[in-house]
Amino acid sequence: MLDQVADLVREVAQTIVLPRFRRLAADEVQQKAPGDLVTIADQESERALARGLTALLPGSLVVGEEAVAADPAVRDLIGGGGAVWIVDPVDGTNNFAAGRTPFCVMVALVRDGETAAAWILDVVDDHLTVAEAGSGTYRDGVRVKTRTDDPGAAALHGVVSHKYLPEDLGNRVRANAAGLGGYTAGKHCAGYEYPAIATDEQQFGMFWRILPWDHTPGSLIVREAGGVVRHLDGAEYRPTNRQRGLLVAANEDIWRSAHGTLFPDGAPAVE
Incomplete structure (x- = not known):
């Protein structure tokens, strides 16, 4: 099939x-x-x-x-x-x-x-x-397959999609993202962002608005390549989830490095 x-x-x-x-x-x-x-x-x-x-x-x-x-x-x-x-x-x-x-x-x-x-x-x-x-x-x-090493936060490049973030959280995330090697707001196309992580064109992606048609296909693609797709509190993403906030990374160590840089005080509260 x-x-x-x-x-x-x-x-x-x-x-x-x-x-x-x-x-x-x-x-x-x-x-x-x-x-x-x-x-x-x-x-x-x-x-x-x-x-x-x-x-x-x-x-x-x-x-x-x-x-x-x-x-x-x-x-x-x-x-x-x-x-x-x-x-x-x-x-x-x-x-x-x-x-x-x-x-x-x-x-x-x-x-x-x-x-x-x-x-x-x-x-x-x-x-x-x-x-x-x-x-x-x-x-x-x-x-x-995704990369298996973690070069450290200062060498990581990826996406911080802050369009839908609450203003205060968005300001904090953008300030913290300065500790990363580089980031963009993305290409406004999840179908591009997820394969780019699977092939090491970028190492992570952070998204706020989570709709199943945007994230379900890419989440399996990244996981089956060796990556990690979790909500900001560490819960694994599933198609039925409606919780906002998602961090996608090439591997476990990169997920922790990106999360620790973007959210040094821990996962933000999500309504």
């Missing part, structure tokens, strides 16, 4: 998403919430993926970003047992709508609340990263 889903993801990307890149009409882009866009490509991609995925696995359910936007109760299906597909039809929609890269198509298969497999396709660069629980992570068919 890994190859069948990969073929479906690539077909949808090439026939629905890519043809609209830099060709969107004004009425094909809408705002779901302030600063949060949806395009006709998101909507059509999600419908096509839902049809294809449920055909591959009869009886399965689909939790897509746009379906949840229309009916938030759909998200509850993730914890309901059985096989559930989590779909991000265009990850990095704001990039896509602005004619920028990166943007991705992402899918994860969750069985009884645990992530079983994941697929992330970088649409323009055509890089496909796939992971299966217990079987490793593969990028374009080649197995990838």
Whole structure:
């Protein structure tokens, strides 16, 4: 099934998403919430993926970003047992709508609340990263593993996504991040950030807003490559979790170094 889903993801990307890149009409882009866009490509991609995925696995359910936007109760299906597909039809929609890269198509298969497999396709660069629980992570068919050493905080580079952080916490995190080797606010595309950690392009990522379609596919990809994906209090990330704050790292030691630098007084309180 890994190859069948990969073929479906690539077909949808090439026939629905890519043809609209830099060709969107004004009425094909809408705002779901302030600063949060949806395009006709998101909507059509999600419908096509839902049809294809449920055909591959009869009886399965689909939790897509746009379906949840229309009916938030759909998200509850993730914890309901059985096989559930989590779909991000265009990850990095704001990039896509602005004619920028990166943007991705992402899918994860969750069985009884645990992530079983994941697929992330970088649409323009055509890089496909796939992971299966217990079987490793593969990028374009080649197995990838995270780095196993910790060069120390001053040599770590990664992402501190502070867009949704409360103002006071955001100020503290940015000040503390000066102790790292370097960081950016990210490329506004989780489908880029997670594989970049798996391949050592960067060593960590810190995120505040945690939505399952953004983080479930990448979390399995990083873990199966040898990395760590935990909430700021150290709890392991699961698809059903709604707790804000997530720190992703290439390995256990790097997780501790990044966490200790960003949060020297311990994990912040999360409502």
